[in-house]
Amino acid sequence: MKCPYCGHTRSRVLDTRDSGDGIRRRRLCLNCQKRFTTYEQVSVAVHVIKSDGRREAFDRTKLLNGIRMACAKRPIAMSELEGIVEQIEEYVYSSGQAEIPSKVIGNMVLDRLQEIDPVAYIRFATVYLELPDLDAVQAVIENLVTRSK
Template structure:
């Protein structure tokens, strides 16, 4: 989301609430520190295209639950998971499309989860990804093990 004051893109969400059929977010610009409000109408309209071609309405709670499951018993605050979902949504909305493939969401989750928690990352990958992606995860596990040994 672009800051209306300094036009920079980095902002953090300080408050999120439902507004009509969209979402109203209060944001703070990480560049100039000023706050601004955004309304996201696309939330209600966003559809996910699954790998078998089926479409379903984007469900924030479902995504939240899947990440929570992958991070079960890990030292991660619920607020961190919510922030991660917000970052994923920001990414998806920035594409400006009414439909996105589920891999787009999955790979963004993985990218962010990798920074947050390695175990959660690997669990999410093994539960939700398909074989081709699992190969990439195996490479990742090998890399992590090598790092630990070094």
């Protein structure tokens, strides 16, 4: 989303409001510090398909809450979490697909969390990947430790 004043592509969301038929956001340009408003309208409902085959409408609030829980008490700014959700939202609505597997979304979150905070990553992975036991959790941790070396 380009800043209308300077054309910079990075902005921080100050406020998000659901206006019924769209989403209004107040943004702060990270370059020139000016504020502007964007308006998003959803043309197609996108559904998320769970691993057990159930479908549900993509819900940014639910996604954000899931990420927030994984990041509780970790040194991560709320704006960073908003950024992850926005990125995913953008992907979801611009992909042109009416249905997206929950795994795809989960993996996108994991990719970002891996860069940001390993503890949050493991928390999110435990829930999202439905790790069945300690061995599975350990495998994820080992993978993470290996990658960070």
